[in-house]
Amino acid sequence: MKKFLFDTWYGALVVLAVVSAMLLGFTVVDGVLGVRSNIAWNVLSISLFLVWIAACVTLLAAFVVSLVKRRWLRALLQVLLGGLLLCGFLMALVVVCFMGMFSGPSDDHFADELAIPAELESDIVIPGDQVGSPFDSADVYDDDFARAVFAALSKEGGDDPTVTCDLSALSELVHSRRDELMAYLARHPGWWLHEDGGRLCATRRWRNKGIWNHQLHGYYSGNTTEHDFAQDFGVWQKTTHYQTRTTIGFPFSPFGRNRGAEREPISTAKADVTRGNLESFSSDVRFGDKDFCVEVFEESPARERRITNAVLVYLKDEFQSLTNLPPDAVVRGSDEFTLRNSIQPGIYNLTLRINPGEPGIVYLKAFEATKGTRLSEGRLKGASNERIGWSNDPEEKFLYENGFTIYEGDWGKPYAARIEVWFRPDSGQPERKLMERVCKIEGWMR
Numbered sequence: 001m002k003k004f005l006f007d008t009w010y011g012a013l014v015v016l017a018v019v020s021a022m023l024l025g026f027t028v029v030d031g032v033l034g035v036r037s038n039i040a041w042n043v044l045s046i047s048l049f050l051v052w053i054a055a056c057v058t059l060l061a062a063f064v065v066s067l068v069k070r071r072w073l074r075a076l077l078q079v080l081l082g083g084l085l086l087c088g089f090l091m092a093l094v095v096v097c098f099m100g101m102f103s104g105p106s107d108d109h110f111a112d113e114l115a116i117p118a119e120l121e122s123d124i125v126i127p128g129d130q131v132g133s134p135f136d137s138a139d140v141y142d143d144d145f146a147r148a149v150f151a152a153l154s155k156e157g158g159d160d161p162t163v164t165c166d167l168s169a170l171s172e173l174v175h176s177r178r179d180e181l182m183a184y185l186a187r188h189p190g191w192w193l194h195e196d197g198g199r200l201c202a203t204r205r206w207r208n209k210g211i212w213n214h215q216l217h218g219y220y221s222g223n224t225t226e227h228d229f230a231q232d233f234g235v236w237q238k239t240t241h242y243q244t245r246t247t248i249g250f251p252f253s254p255f256g257r258n259r260g261a262e263r264e265p266i267s268t269a270k271a272d273v274t275r276g277n278l279e280s281f282s283s284d285v286r287f288g289d290k291d292f293c294v295e296v297f298e299e300s301p302a303r304e305r306r307i308t309n310a311v312l313v314y315l316k317d318e319f320q321s322l323t324n325l326p327p328d329a330v331v332r333g334s335d336e337f338t339l340r341n342s343i344q345p346g347i348y349n350l351t352l353r354i355n356p357g358e359p360g361i362v363y364l365k366a367f368e369a370t371k372g373t374r375l376s377e378g379r380l381k382g383a384s385n386e387r388i389g390w391s392n393d394p395e396e397k398f399l400y401e402n403g404f405t406i407y408e409g410d411w412g413k414p415y416a417a418r419i420e421v422w423f424r425p426d427s428g429q430p431e432r433k434l435m436e437r438v439c440k441i442e443g444w445m446r
Helices: 002-034 039-068 072-102 144-153 168-176 178-187 306-318 377-384
Strands: 162-166 191-196 199-204 206-208 211-213 220-231 234-250 266-270 281-289 292-300 330-332 336-341 347-354 360-368 396-405 415-425 432-441
Touching (some): 144 206, 144 234, 168 178, 168 292, 292 306, 336 432, 347 360, 347 432, 360 377, 377 396
Antiparallel strands (some): 191 199, 206 211, 234 292, 281 292, 330 396, 336 347
């Protein structure tokens, strides 16, 4: 009788656990992604998971007993039940992942009771249209760096992945004239000079129809199309997909996390090319030494590293002389504050023209305008920092341009947020606020 009751108990518990594991996926999705504030759903999810754990422990104990007592048939049955138990959990895991991706965004209800005060309506900054997308065609980019990339792509690609690098001029600047180099990178609107994980790095911006803007993580991608000939069925097109990013880390590759240079500042080598997306070939080459690392990512249809070689030639020429700043590196006039929408609500791009009057770091703070609640406090400062140019002439203005995300709030529920621009001087003097604006924003949703 005891044996029958024991077998029945753990068998029933296994079946219950399998069902619980399946239901777990739905309750996690509904309770966490859908109605996170509903405590009952969260308690149910935890309870089901504890049942699954109890079944696993019970089944394992029964299996050990069967082995000790040489009950081979029962042990085999318990192995099969264990497989069923694992399958139930894996099904729940698949449900969680699938529903998490396709069940829609999650509300945090932050802005449900918020309203934009009438007295702010006339002065509030409303975000403008997005500058462009990372998939824009070549003709919208009008800076020399982007032109060099597209000129390289216009040539037929071969099979030789050899890359040639001569960064001796940059190496000399890093080791002997570092302050001069940093001042140049800070003033040049084509370089986004910022701190990443406590390290300084510079990522290349492109200029889109006269407006400098950097894409997410510095990647630019798209398609270049050539119309080759006309046929009865229309125009045949040859499309070249590309993706690229150029960055300099001091001392490491900022996106590779502690990955130093694989090659010397002056060298010729075969790039490590792998199959990428859309029948393209990818590579990520790094040149430098213990004090700096130039990293060029390329994805393009041919094994020949056309973009990489063009970028390395461009950098060689650029750092031979630090006098070739573009005409819009410095503009004269009053401060400027331009907020634009980005790829989704809650993600924004901010362009400033300011002059802090001394070297240092510019970064952002954000607050809900009516109650003063700090927004995205743990992420915004690190994501929005940039070293920009400066001078003793207050009429001269330098570019700050950055993308940032506000996580509080839901799509379709705008509210007023105060965006503050702060400056941390290198001199060690107290940080100070440079400007602020009240803006109409929404929160980003997962």
